Every structure is written in structure tokens, then in C-alpha cells.
Amino acid sequence: MNIESLKLKKISALWIIVILVLFIASIVLGILMRLNQGKVIEQSPLTFYTNMTTHGLTMIGIWFAAGMVAVNYLLQRYVKTSYGVNLFAFILTVIGVVMLWITTYAGKFSTGWTFLYPLPFRDLGSESWSTPLFLISLTVLGVGWLVWSVSLMAQILKKYTLSQAFAWQHFKSNASVETPPFILITTVTLIGVIASLIAAVIVIILYFAEYFSHGDFVNDALLMKNLIYFFGHTIANEMLYLGLAVIYEIFGEVSDRPKWKMTWYISLAWNCAMIFILTAFFHHLYMDFVQPQALQIVGQLASYLASIPSAAVTVFSIVAAVYGVKVRWSIVNLLFFLGVAGWVIGGLGAVIDATISNNIMLHNTLWVPAHFHTYNAMGNVLFSLGFFYWFSTQYVDKLVLSKLTKYTLALLIIGGIGFLMAFYVAGANSIPRRYSTYPVELTSGPYLAKVGALFASIYLIAILIFFYNIAKRCFVILSASSR
Amino acid sequence: MFRYFICFFTLACFSFFVYANDNHSELREEQNIYGKIYNAPLHLSGSSKVTSVESLYSRKPLIVALVFTRCYGICNPYLLQLSENIKQLQSNTDFNVLVVSFDPRDNLKDMTNLAKQYRLENNRQWNFATTDSINEFINSIGFNPKWDSITQQFDHDALLVGVNEKGLITKNLLGIRTVDDLQLMIRSIHNVFIPSYRLPTKSNIFSCFNYDPKTQTNRPGLGLLFVALPAIITFLIVIIIVIKSKRAAA
Numbered sequence A: 001m002n003i004e005s006l007k008l009k010k011i012s013a014l015w016i017i018v019i020l021v022l023f024i025a026s027i028v029l030g031i032l033m034r035l036n037q038g039k040v041i042e043q044s045p046l047t048f049y050t051n052m053t054t055h056g057l058t059m060i061g062i063w064f065a066a067g068m069v070a071v072n073y074l075l076q077r078y079v080k081t082s083y084g085v086n087l088f089a090f091i092l093t094v095i096g097v098v099m100l101w102i103t104t105y106a107g108k109f110s111t112g113w114t115f116l117y118p119l120p121f122r123d124l125g126s127e128s129w130s131t132p133l134f135l136i137s138l139t140v141l142g143v144g145w146l147v148w149s150v151s152l153m154a155q156i157l158k159k160y161t162l163s164q165a166f167a168w169q170h171f172k173s174n175a176s177v178e179t180p181p182f183i184l185i186t187t188v189t190l191i192g193v194i195a196s197l198i199a200a201v202i203v204i205i206l207y208f209a210e211y212f213s214h215g216d217f218v219n220d221a222l223l224m225k226n227l228i229y230f231f232g233h234t235i236a237n238e239m240l241y242l243g244l245a246v247i248y249e250i251f252g253e254v255s256d257r258p259k260w261k262m263t264w265y266i267s268l269a270w271n272c273a274m275i276f277i278l279t280a281f282f283h284h285l286y287m288d289f290v291q292p293q294a295l296q297i298v299g300q301l302a303s304y305l306a307s308i309p310s311a312a313v314t315v316f317s318i319v320a321a322v323y324g325v326k327v328r329w330s331i332v333n334l335l336f337f338l339g340v341a342g343w344v345i346g347g348l349g350a351v352i353d354a355t356i357s358n359n360i361m362l363h364n365t366l367w368v369p370a371h372f373h374t375y376n377a378m379g380n381v382l383f384s385l386g387f388f389y390w391f392s393t394q395y396v397d398k399l400v401l402s403k404l405t406k407y408t409l410a411l412l413i414i415g416g417i418g419f420l421m422a423f424y425v426a427g428a429n430s431i432p433r434r435y436s437t438y439p440v441e442l443t444s445g446p447y448l449a450k451v452g453a454l455f456a457s458i459y460l461i462a463i464l465i466f467f468y469n470i471a472k473r474c475f476v477i478l479s480a481s482s483r
Numbered sequence B: 001m002f003r004y005f006i007c008f009f010t011l012a013c014f015s016f017f018v019y020a021n022d023n024h025s026e027l028r029e030e031q032n033i034y035g036k037i038y039n040a041p042l043h044l045s046g047s048s049k050v051t052s053v054e055s056l057y058s059r060k061p062l063i064v065a066l067v068f069t070r071c072y073g074i075c076n077p078y079l080l081q082l083s084e085n086i087k088q089l090q091s092n093t094d095f096n097v098l099v100v101s102f103d104p105r106d107n108l109k110d111m112t113n114l115a116k117q118y119r120l121e122n123n124r125q126w127n128f129a130t131t132d133s134i135n136e137f138i139n140s141i142g143f144n145p146k147w148d149s150i151t152q153q154f155d156h157d158a159l160l161v162g163v164n165e166k167g168l169i170t171k172n173l174l175g176i177r178t179v180d181d182l183q184l185m186i187r188s189i190h191n192v193f194i195p196s197y198r199l200p201t202k203s204n205i206f207s208c209f210n211y212d213p214k215t216q217t218n219r220p221g222l223g224l225l226f227v228a229l230p231a232i233i234t235f236l237i238v239i240i241i242v243i244k245s246k247r248a249a250a
């Protein structure tokens, strides 16, 4: 094994172990939140909100990182990537996450993962140092990820021209150079990731400016909300696209099917997705009456247009790949297949919510966590778990679909669906999100929270088994030598 | 010389006003919003029974005006403006007005006379009342009149309080106001959303929109550019990478 590729494998294995450990810890926080909402345990509101903030930020961070790890690993097939930058991002991520957990648990920082203005400056019961430390932790994470994304983008553009990276030559018949779908989706996604991280940088600068100005400079709540959702909404969506890039690259391979080829419609769909995903975040501001109506309409249209082309093309491609042909099913392609289903179902829930007339009813109800948990916990997580399995079994063991694996998958599906249904039913019943406990009028709230906690625990058992299987192989990779 | 004296004198008078103004009102319109109004027992003019604030607001949303009958200052013009404004309303009249005296010297007869002064004594929408729990009542609103023993008058704000059918304060109006402002208050007591805009300040340079209270328009501000900035910077980064890669290849 050559030393460069071994280094990449080792750093990827290390990422995977850290991501899964943090995932398990964050699921436990999620279950504690549901138990508190279900009145099974009693936490102070401050503890609930520190748990919620830690859970949200950690989950978004780790699943973004998981997508980047996978893309970085597979990109090596086409271009040379920098091990140094990958390691740099890893170190900054670990430092950033440790600082973040100190901020939330020692500093009681509890604004929610969207840290909407002016909450970080309000006395929510947190220590005064927690706000600057929180901003520093975001800076550390943001710098690491921005350098990483720009570095990967630069490597792609060293080999492919800009128009090739966007696969524009495929709009004509007889394209002279073929752009692999993986390269197109990665390029489109990295652009969105870079834009969202720059939005985060601007938000952090504006927060620091107000913090140090001692009242001479005050931020505009509408600007901060726009920028925070530019960052938050966009990165949360782009991390799904990183997972989809991986599926386009290895689904065929693990299923004994031909690799997906670039076509004009794949190129068109993903080019459109890039533009629309950057403007869909306006749907988070429907309730802000000062936001111009034109932007609200852009928000609704972009939400439809961002999801439909990429979803339609991906679903079509994946169904075409498995329909009526013999497929070698393994845990990897099963996870990918189920993940795409979760992504589409969650996406439909999101489009329902992004429709202005529905949003009036569903805004800030549990419908919101319902849909984003669907395409995360039963979508993106499955994409990355599929990759982790594939990655770990490539060097140690073989991909087999044992009985235990099937049962584990069944637990994951049962647990995941039950946990999500409790959110959907509550959302449809107008139970608000982000309540540590529900008022007595909302009788179904605590009951559904208990159901959610029960099923989330089943999901957690499945994840623990997956963790054991993946981590033990990753440890073997970590201890491997180049000889 | 005389001109300078006049100028100096005018400035000095003006500075007294500023001082007086500063000293006088600590009340702000956004104060106590969604606080519950105190359920004081009321003696209504024209009725011998004791009723309560709750029995009024639970029937219809309320607009509460705080006055005292011996006022030489704001109370009369303020009540007059309110009654004129209400007359001008064509729709949205589904509310009651409660005029309460905060002066312990006022009795029901004084309040009946006050009602007569405005020819409102038989208007069922208007209720003139006194209460024995005035301190609790005004504290729940945040209204704080100060007794001036020299003038034998209360130094107080002209305050109108909007109360919804649950007894929650939804809007305050300070000073003598137009019918448009009253309309906003009426919408708020019926739990209809009313927009409010922050006034531009020097410390707020990156606003997405700047509200001009004179023209009541909202103009795009510098902040809107910031919303587009991430996309613009990304575009520039990609262009720089492309140029660098081309140079490296050459």
C-alpha cells in the first residue's frame, strides 16, 4: 500500500471513529430531550436548551464532516488531494467541537443551533464568557472547513476546466470530455458549502463587532437572520448532496451494476440545484414581514426547484439501476437505497412546509424537526453509514449481508420511522418545537414525546451495533503499516 | 445684543423643556406588553353595582384611558381626541372603552360629569369608573403619575392601554395620537398582527431596511448587500482558483 493512500485511509478511519462517537453522544442528548418533553425525567429548561444546542450543532457538524471525508476519500480517484489540509481540518474540528461543548456545558450557552440574533447577547442563564467562546469555536470550525473545501475545489479545478467541472459540455451531443457525475455534484456542492461558510464568517464578524463595540454598533436582526439561514439552511442541505455524490460514485460498483454516466439531464439538474439551493433559505423568513414579498416568492420557488430536479434525477437513476435486474444487495447499497427514500420523504415534508400557505400552520411546530430529521437521521446518516461500511470493509473483511446485519437494519428502520412519526403527528397537531416541556393544553405532546424516545432508543441500539462493526475495522486500518 | 439675548433665552427655555421631558416620562410604549392587567373592582358611573375589569374585557376587548377630573393639562384634550377618533371609525368598533380615574379624590359623580362633558354618559361603549385598587391597577400597567403639591396636579403621561379579551396588554399609545394609531391598537386587541419598525439609529449602519416614520416607508439599506455578499465572495474565490490553475498549467 503506498504511503500517501495509507495516510488518507488512516485519517479517514480516524474521522469515522470520532464522528460515530459524537453521533452516539448526540443521540443520547436527543433521547434525553424527548424524555424531558415526555415528563419521564425532569431537567431544568436551561439544561434542556444546552442539550438542544449541543445536539443540533454537533449533529450538523459531524454529518457535514462525514460527507466531506467521503468525498475527499473518493476524490482521490480523479485528482490528488492534500493530506495536510485534511489533517488540519480534522484538528480544527476536534478543537472546535471541544470548545463548543465547553461553551454549552460549562458556559451554559443555550441559544439553539441557529444562535439567532440577539440571543447570544441576552442573559439566558449562561456565563458571560460563553458567547465569545462560542463565536471562537465557530471560527475555528469555519476556518478548518473553509480551507478544506477551497482546497478540494482547487484540486478539481486543476484537472478540469470550470465548464468541465460543471459538465456544461454535456448540454451538447458528443461531449469530447466526460465529467463523472461525482465530480459535477462535488463541484456544485463545494460551491454551496463555501458560500455558506462565508455567510457564517460574516455573521461571526458582525457578532464580534457588536460584542466589542459596547453599544456603538448594533446589528440588524433581519440581516443576521438572513445570513444565519444562508449559512445554516445551505450547509444542512449541501451535506446531503455530499452524500449523494458518494452514491453516484459507488452505488453501481457495490451493486455489480455499471457506473452511472453523465447525461445532459444529470448535468442540467445539478447545475439548477446549485443556483436554487443558494436562494431556498429565504423560506425561513416567511414570518418576517419586513422581508420584501419578492424574496418570499423566490424562497418558495427555489425550495421547489432546488429539490425537484436533483431528487427526480437521483430517484430515477437509482430506480433504473435496481429495477428488473439482478443486484448484489449488501448493507452498503441497502443503506444507500433506504437513505435516498428517507431523503425524498423528508424532502416532501420540507416542500409542504416551504409552501407559504402551509407554513402559516406548520411554522415552528414539530413538523420542522420531523422533516429535517427524516432526511438526516434516515437519509444523510444512512448515506454516510453506507460509505463507512464500504470504506471499512474494503481493507478488512468482505461485504456480506449477514443475518445480524439484516436485523440491525430492521431495528434502524423501525426505530427511525417510529421516532419520526412521533414528530410528524405532533407537528400536524400544532405541537410547537423547541419547548422543554409542553403546557397542559397540549395533551398529546408529552405522550408523543415518550413514543419518540422509545423508538429513538431502538434506533440507538442499531447505531451501537453499526458502530461496533465499523469502528473495529477502522481500528485495524489505523494500526496498519505501509509494509 | 437684544437678538443674542432672545436667542439665549429661547435656548435656555428649550433646555428646561428637555430637562422636564427627561425627568418626567420613564414610560415606554413597549413596556408591559403581554403583561396581565390587574383585575380591579370597578365602580361604574350610572350603575350602583360593583363590577370588575375582567368582566369588561372578557365581554369585549378594552381600551383603557387613565385620567383625573381636576386635570388642567393633558387629560381633556386627550379624551377629546380619543372620542373624536372613535367617532371617525367606520369599522372595527367591536371594543369597549374604560376611562378610569387614578386620583383618589375623584368620585363617581366627578366621573359622571366628565362623561357628560363629552356627551358620552349614555354611550354604552364608554365606561367611566373609579376603583379602590388604583395602585395595583396602575402598577400592572407601569403607569406612574407623580403628585406635585405646589400645583396640586399629577404629573403624568397621556396613556392609552389596549387589552385583549384575555386581559393581556397588547399595545400602549403614549400622547395624543391619530386615528391611524388607534386603528393599530384596535387590531392588536383583536389579536391581529401589527407591524412595528425600529427607528434608524447611528449605531445601526447595516440595516436591511431603513424606516422613515415621516413618510412611513421602508427603504432598502446597506444590509441587503451583505445578504448577497457570500455568493459574490464565493464567485470571486472560484475565479481566483481558475486563474491560478491556468497560470500553473501554463
Ligand code: HEM
Residues within 6 Å of the ligand: A027, A029, A030, A031, A033, A034, A052, A053, A055, A056, A057, A059, A060, A063, A111, A112, A113, A114, A369, A373, A376, A377, A381, A419, A432, A433, A434, A435, A456, A459, A460
Ligand atoms: C435518533 C436520533 C435523534 C434524536 C433522538 C433527536 C432528537 C432531537 C430532539 C428531541 C430535538 C428537539 C426537538 C424540538 O424542537 O423540540 C432535536 C433537534 C434537532 N436535531 Fe435531532 N435527533 C436525532 C438525530 C438527529 C440527526 C441525525 C441530526 C442531523 C443533522 C439532528 C439534528 C437536529 C437539529 C439541527 C435540531 C435542532 C436544534 C435546535 O432547534 O436548535 N438530529 N433532535
